[in-house]
Amino acid sequence: MRNRKNILDLIKERVVILDGAMGSLLINQGLQIGIPPESWNVSNSELIQKIHLDYYNAGSDVVLTNTFGGSRLKLSAHNHGESVEEYNTKAVEIAREICPEDGYIAGDIGPSGKFLPPVGKVTIDDFEETFLEQTKILANAEVDFFFIETMVDLKEAEAAVKAAKKVSNLSVFTSITYKKTKRGYFTIMGNSVEQCVTTLHKAGADVIGANCTLSSNEMIDLIPQIRQFTDLPIVAKPNAGKPQLIGGKTEYLTSPKDFAEDIFQMVEKKAAIVGGCCGTNPRFIEKIVQRVKR
Amino acid sequence: MVEKVDLDTKSKVAILNGNVSLAEEIAKKAILENYDINALIDTLSAAIREAGDLFEEGEFFLPELMRSAEAMKVAMGILTPTLSQEKESRFIGKVVIGTIEGDIHDIGKTLVASMLSAEGFEVYDLGADVPVESFIDKAVEVDAHLICVSALLTTTMVGQKKLIDTLKERNIREKFKVLLGGAPVSKRWVEEIGADGTAESAISAVKLAKKLMVL
Numbered sequence: 335m336r337n338r339k340n341i342l343d344l345i346k347e348r349v350v351i352l353d354g355a356m357g358s359l360l361i362n363q364g365l366q367i368g369i370p371p372e373s374w375n376v377s378n379s380e381l382i383q384k385i386h387l388d389y390y391n392a393g394s395d396v397v398l399t400n401t402f403g404g405s406r407l408k409l410s411a412h413n414h415g416e417s418v419e420e421y422n423t424k425a426v427e428i429a430r431e432i433c434p435e436d437g438y439i440a441g442d443i444g445p446s447g448k449f450l451p452p453v454g455k456v457t458i459d460d461f462e463e464t465f466l467e468q469t470k471i472l473a474n475a476e477v478d479f480f481f482i483e484t485m486v487d488l489k490e491a492e493a494a495v496k497a498a499k500k501v502s503n504l505s506v507f508t509s510i511t512y513k514k515t516k517r518g519y520f521t522i523m524g525n526s527v528e529q530c531v532t533t534l535h536k537a538g539a540d541v542i543g544a545n546c547t548l549s550s551n552e553m554i555d556l557i558p559q560i561r562q563f564t565d566l567p568i569v570a571k572p573n574a575g576k577p578q579l580i581g582g583k584t585e586y587l588t589s590p591k592d593f594a595e596d597i598f599q600m601v602e603k604k605a606a607i608v609g610g611c612c613g614t615n616p617r618f619i620e621k622i623v624q625r626v627k628r
Numbered sequence: 629m630v631e632k633v634d635l636d637t638k639s640k641v642a643i644l645n646g647n648v649s650l651a652e653e654i655a656k657k658a659i660l661e662n663y664d665i666n667a668l669i670d671t672l673s674a675a676i677r678e679a680g681d682l683f684e685e686g687e688f689f690l691p692e693l694m695r696s697a698e699a700m701k702v703a704m705g706i707l708t709p710t711l712s713q714e715k716e717s718r719f720i721g722k723v724v725i726g727t728i729e730g731d732i733h734d735i736g737k738t739l740v741a742s743m744l745s746a747e748g749f750e751v752y753d754l755g756a757d758v759p760v761e762s763f764i765d766k767a768v769e770v771d772a773h774l775i776c777v778s779a780l781l782t783t784t785m786v787g788q789k790k791l792i793d794t795l796k797e798r799n800i801r802e803k804f805k806v807l808l809g810g811a812p813v814s815k816r817w818v819e820e821i822g823a824d825g826t827a828e829s830a831i832s833a834v835k836l837a838k839k840l841m842v843l
Contacts, residue, residue: 361783367729367730367731367781367783367784367787368729368730368757411732447732449735452646452691452694452695452698453690453691453694453735515685515686516685516686517685517686517687518686520686520689521689522689522690523689523690523691524688524689524690524691524692576812577782577812578782578812578814579782579785579812579814579817584782584783
């Protein structure tokens with residue numbers, strides 16, 4: 335057992351830096367369509383490990399395990415449902431091997447890819463079952479805390495938080511994906527910032543925030559809105575702009591420098607945990623560290 | 629006349645509230661009591677377009693839109709068979725639609741499919757994760773006018789290019805109009821791969837599809 339501060343105590347002392355993207359880096363490394371990124375925890379573990387290490391070296395306090403799509407519901411969509419335990423356990427192991435003394439490993443949990451009626455056909459029970467299984471495996475593999483992210487349906491996020499709280503005493507970070515409409519920030523399911531924050535708070539989340547879809551400059555105004563409804567620490571993990579396909583390659587056009595400047599603005603508005611989502615890489619984290627420490 | 633206005637209001641309410649049973653009731657009543665079916669479909673279509681506009685405005689979200697589309701589908705399922713009986717078909721054209729291979733996102737695609745079918749297209753929805761060959765084989769089989777291909781990931785967008793390239797290889801590119809869908813799809817991408825168009829929303833997709841049918 336490593337002897338470090340609880341992550342929530344560290345948050346009280348200073349801004350905590352997360353990592354950046356995983357999926358978009360794997361695609362650049364040749365991950366093929368239809369192959370779940372989590373399968374690389376087993377078949378290409380050195381590469382995953384190298385990415386984690388690059389993030390720690392860039393200044394990340396925390397890396398997120400490569401388990402975003404590691405729930406049974408999600409893996410089953412790719413016919414990898416039988417590998418839930420193997421992929422999730424291995425993900426934590428490979429991160430553990432290179433984790434520095436003062437580093438943290440967060441068990442990453444993304445959406446199941448399934449929807450409640452009327453959009454889809456699954457039930458809340460299905461969500462709970464899939465997240466109970468995944469969080470239990472991650473807790474047994476000894477992650478430091480959970481990071482539930484990219485949730486577009488508050489009900490699914492709530493089910494995931496409750497599952498994570500049920501299986502262990504670990505802290506639960508919860509991050510919602512909002513889109514910016516003419517009426518403000520909402521999930522695609524129509525959940526408002528207030529609904530999301532108050533519901534997740536009640537469900538037992540320890541940290542609440544937002545990630546994905548919004549570019550860094552679009553996320554700045556969201557932070558005070560979240561703050562309005564909670565005193566919990568806020569996490570912000572925006573995208574490096576909108577993805578564009580240029581000459582057959584996916585490009586995110588926000589520069590690490592501009593991104594870091596936006597992140598700094600969010601820190602000024604009391605975001606306590608920051609990092610990057612799609613299109614970011616270790617260079618973004620370096621810039622964030624420089625800007626936040628300056 | 630009072631009844632007609634009443635039915636119009638009710639139809640609109642049924643669609644905008646996504647009330648499936650009310651939509652069903654209205655459709656059945658209209659047939660039983662010999663209403664002008666085409667006029668009713670126009671009203672329903674206007675309502676579903678309004679639902680789409682409300683979505684654009686941030687007033688409606690996915691659940692509301694899906695419920696509206698479902699109510700529309702139920703009403704149309706009852707109304708359209710009577711149209712062909714009367715040889716008064718609103719048929720516009722045939723569409724093969726799906727989400728490309730490797731991509732399991734199918735909400736947007738399903739929505740466009742419902743809207744197209746509501747507007748009078750004969751829609752063959754192949755679902756998600758559809759191989760290029762399946763799109764083409766189906767389009768050839770049913771002699772489709774349009775092929776609509778959705779891709780929600782920049783990594784699966786290449787499948788849209790593959791579809792166009794395969795059509796060219798098989799010398800049947802000119803037989804079909806190809807529309808691209810999906811959040812990351814841009815006008816630039818459409819031009820780059822030589823597709824026939826893309827639209828920002830399900831509503832504008834339908835408008836574009838209708839426009840292309842006239843060409």
